[in-house]
Amino acid sequence: MKRNVLIIGAGGVAHVAAHKCAQNNKLLGDIHIASRTLAKCQAIIDSIHEKGSLQSPGRLQAHQLDAMDIEATKFLIRATHSQIVINVGSPFLNMSVLAACIETGAAYLDTAIHEDPAKVCEAPPWYGNYEWKRRQACKDARVTAVLGAGFDPGVVNAYARFALDTYFDDVESIDIIDINAGNHGRYFATNFDPEINFREFTSTVWSWEQNQWRANSMFERRQDWNMPVTGMSTTYLTGHDELHSMSQNLGVPNIRFWMSFSEHYINVFTVLNSLGLLSEKPVRTAKGVEIVPLEVVKAVLPDPASLAPAYTGKTCIGDLIRGTRGGQAQQVLIYNSCDHEECFEEVGSQAISYTAGVPAVAAAMLIAKGSWDIGEMANVEELDPVPFIESMNRMGLVTRIQDAHGDRILRPRQESIYEPKPRMLVNY
Template sequence: MGKALIIGCGGVASVAIHKCCQNSEAFSDIMIASRTKSKCDALKQKLNGGKTRITTAQVDADSTEQLINLINEYKPDIVLNLALPYQDLSIMDACLATKTHYVDTANYEPPETAKFEYKWQWAYRDKFKAAGITALLGSGFDPGVTGVFSAYALKHHFDEINDIDILDCNGGDHGYPFATNFNPEINIREVTANGSYWQNGKWIETKPMEIKRTYDFAEVGKKDMYLLHHEELESLGLNIKGIKRIRFFMTFGQSYLTHLNCLQDVGMTSIEPIDFEGKKIVPLQFLKAVLPDPASLGPRTVGKTNIGCIFTGKKDGKEKHYYLYNICDHQECYKEVGSQAVSYTTGVPAMIGTMLVMNGTWQKPGVYNIEEFDPDPFMEALNKWGLPWRESFAPVLVE
């Protein structure tokens, strides 16, 4: 039984909050606190009546002082950060000041540069250790489940893993010519950045979308996928024994890419502020305001996601291949929690990671990436809470 403060009330938070309420044995009390309180109240109204007691609050998560006051007032056992990556450090500071455990799903990004690195959050290791509290970084799907899959593969199937290909396939169709499945600003910053992969201890940088492959995904079919930089490459490169190469691929349809190229060509994806009618605006933030809200895609998205990792390594001196993945159906997710599968596949692991830190299974003072914990309880919970995993010992490899 525990008490969690959940910050943010967008697409991912909505799923995590539904899941906390389904898991009232672990979450006896939750507070939903976000910038727009009316969204928290609407969700509370929808979910009230179960065993989990829900309260709501307004908070600006850029303000450590406001967060400290809220934590002191509510006294949660843990804070689950489901706001945006820009708020990670202010929330970690508030957790330190109040000695409260911390969980998130995305690494800190400075608003003015699209940089995906753990260095800012890893700099908190000693402070969290000294305070005797745990920070669990990246408890979504990717990062998140991909790290748990890697730790599980190493623990149960390999003596060393040399190669990991993370394949993130969204075979869903929302019927719009262009929309993003999670926060458009964060999504577009990620896919317009240079790509990179980790090889023999070094980053190899590519132009955005320079490397393309086609893969035949179970229950989805053949899709084009592109190599992107992704934050878990950095931590897995350090934490998984024997690693020589890690790559991350994400599928994109032609319509998405054509629109994205056009938006980029006209300057709409820029994060440099411009003067517009006497006011400073960031083009990408303006674009976000005119695109469909990802939370509204749920009812109209059909199809499935298929996300997982293909491992190549050695067991008893022999080369071995192993594929761990999850398939999730957009409409099934919508029926269960009112959201599409991209939010679902992030919100469920966010709830599970929070539960494991809160109930002590995963507590160790300091700041840790998810693959640094024992993967077994998390793998068991994925099957129980809606993201069952599948495995193959003879996967088709990516060229």
């Protein structure tokens, strides 16, 4: 059994993760929060006290850390006796934090794939470029490293694994659909780190189709979906982390990711991109100052965490899986819907941060209990999805299923006796 958690990062997802760790500190033990800005870490701790999130009296401590410094990260892990590290800082930190965990024996969790600041949208599969190269090192050190344990990637991977295990003999396609029907009231803002957000959309869109990688441009392929709670929404094919592990691990020929965008977002993005303001490459100003345009755009846009107080509306994120069972066509939607205002009331965050932060802590709890403490590296779809879904159901991130039986809360252990009935499904 592992105890004591070090959370690296102090943004919106770290805020949620810290609150959820506090709500479960009888199991998880001491909670430490570290980032380059000590004041941000302390603000999260103050919020935990204000909301009364601590399950029982326990240690909460803020630390200043440059997590790119492996030696400093190793020192902090040892000094705090942390046996679980939740890395929800910038994706640029992943490999440094992972190295520190391998060398100290702490379990490692993250919610997004590693990125090189100088490169955008590398050749797929992305995990093969960095994280998977450390698989053997994790195994040799018997270090558990769970990759992409947010919502997407993370929960959607578990949904796919559960669907394949339970509802299908063969699966033809998985469409991951991410709808944010909320309104933050700002002229323009991104729901998570603007720099990371824009890097996803400025280059090649990779999808997995007919068992091979297919390249498209951003906003080239559009699809409208009628989703529960959020209704009819327009989405665009987008490249995303989970495709790069699910394509290798699930044996499904078609896996795509669709994200909703408003016309306003697309217009602003197009102007910024056309002007070169979303470039990650340094430029020199007339005064001889070297700057990175994307970093400037990030600096002038609202901090995603600041959106929470005024955010209204709901999200709907899930997997639409199509295949066969018993020779008959089968279609299943497994999804979650989150309310921005309810998330703010509970932990002071918006729903995008909530949906990423809760799963990371659910995964940490499974490592603490031992069921996910596997002593090697794994993506979420390689692990047992049942306790993961059950934990999130208890923690406020409830999973639902829509199929021939209707729309209901997904209770995984009851679904194991699933028997399809001939009934018309919702038409997507």
